[in-house]
Amino acid sequence: MSFPVRAITLDLDDTVWPIAPVMVRAERVLADWLREHAPRTAERWPLPKMRELRDAVAAEHPHLAHDFTRQRLIALERMFEEAGDDVALAEPAFDAFFAARCEVEHYADSLEALDRMAAKLPLAALSNGNADLSRIGLMHVFRFQLGAREHGRAKPDASIFHAACERLGVAPGKVLHVGDDIEMDVLGAHRAGLRACWINRAGDDGVSRSWPRDDLRPDLEVPSLAALADWLDAHPDQRQGVA
Numbered sequence: 086m087s088f089p090v091r092a093i094t095l096d097l098d099d100t101v102w103p104i105a106p107v108m109v110r111a112e113r114v115l116a117d118w119l120r121e122h123a124p125r126t127a128e129r130w131p132l133p134k135m136r137e138l139r140d141a142v143a144a145e146h147p148h149l150a151h152d153f154t155r156q157r158l159i160a161l162e163r164m165f166e167e168a169g170d171d172v173a174l175a176e177p178a179f180d181a182f183f184a185a186r187c188e189v190e191h192y193a194d195s196l197e198a199l200d201r202m203a204a205k206l207p208l209a210a211l212s213n214g215n216a217d218l219s220r221i222g223l224m225h226v227f228r229f230q231l232g233a234r235e236h237g238r239a240k241p242d243a244s245i246f247h248a249a250c251e252r253l254g255v256a257p258g259k260v261l262h263v264g265d266d267i268e269m270d271v272l273g274a275h276r277a278g279l280r281a282c283w284i285n286r287a288g289d290d291g292v293s294r295s296w297p298r299d300d301l302r303p304d305l306e307v308p309s310l311a312a313l314a315d316w317l318d319a320h321p322d323q324r325q326g327v328a
């Protein structure tokens with residue numbers, strides 16, 4: 086397949102680092118914080134109940150689907166209120182959670198691959214999550230970070246892809262969006278007129294997913310960011326847009 090790539094937009098969670106271990110740890114940090122600063126709330130809201138409340142808050146506030154930060158703050162306020170603690174604790178509790186949420190462990194190939202890609206093409210981070218790349222120490226490889234919270238709509242909404250292309254100054258058809266999620270990343274990017282690269286990393290069992298649709302395929306499928314950097318190296322004409 087031949088197509089020009091002048092810029093890359095990149096998903097973060099499960100594309101640059103695995104998100105599940107980060108969330109498990111961040112929730113534990115939050116639970117520890119609550120035990121220390123608001124023991125009544127900690128007692129009343131063990132982890133499974135806290136998770137149920139987060140899901141309930143998300144269901145009650147579909148208009149906040151793009152804003153995980155706000156959803157979590159609402160859940161925290163409700164936890165403190167129901168336990169008879171000061172709801173103003175929601176903010177420092179969130180800060181403790183968020184600091185841990187930004188302590189990610191990258192996939193082994195991520196950093197080198199991002200450096201290689203950033204040396205050739207402008208990269209922009211495009212995420213529905215609320216990771217802070219400055220805190221994570223990765224901002225230097227990206228032109229900018231556009232999050233669903235800041236934009237007001239989440240992937241797969243076309244507007245967030247178009248906003249990123251506009252900021253990059255590159256037409257959607259010459260931007261390659263890279264991500265792990267079939268709906269949010271691949272189909273969202275495709276519908277918005279971008280090229281789509283599916284990151285299909287093997288699971289812990291060594292098995293990759295199979296593409297589930299016959300009618301539409303990603304423009305590119307790779308098992309890692311390193312493989313994408315290799316592909317870009319092997320297709321310099323496509324990088325220059327003269328393919």
Ligand SMILES: [Mg+2]
Nearest residue numbers: 096098099265
């Ligand atoms: Mg992802």
